[in-house]
Amino acid sequence: MRNSSRNFWFKILDRYSRLAFYRKPTSxxxxxxxxxxxxxxxxxxxGGYPMLHKEQFKGMQKKNVGDGM
Structure with missing residues (x-):
């Protein structure tokens, strides 16, 4: 009998608890x-990090960008 009342309260808490959504999120x-x-x-x-740190990336640019092959 004690076990059945415990399950009843767990069902009530699971159904109406606002935290139930956070405990069992779907995939x-x-x-x-x-x-x-x-x-x-x-x-x-x-985009953002290289734009904010342009001077750090200047040495990495190719030197022959506009030259023809």
Whole structure:
């Protein structure tokens, strides 16, 4: 009898708890949050960081960019 009342309260807490969503996220939710986290990081690493540190990347540029072969 004690076991059945315990299961009843766990069912109530799981159904109406606001934390239930955060305890059991679906794989789609994880994929969306991962995409939203990785996209700005990728854009910053490709475009933002080199633009903010131009003097560091000047030595890496090719010297013969405009010359014909």
């Amino acid at each position: 789609g939710t994880i994929a969306v949050f991962g995409f939203l986290l990785m996209t700005p990081l990728f854009v910053y690493s490709v």
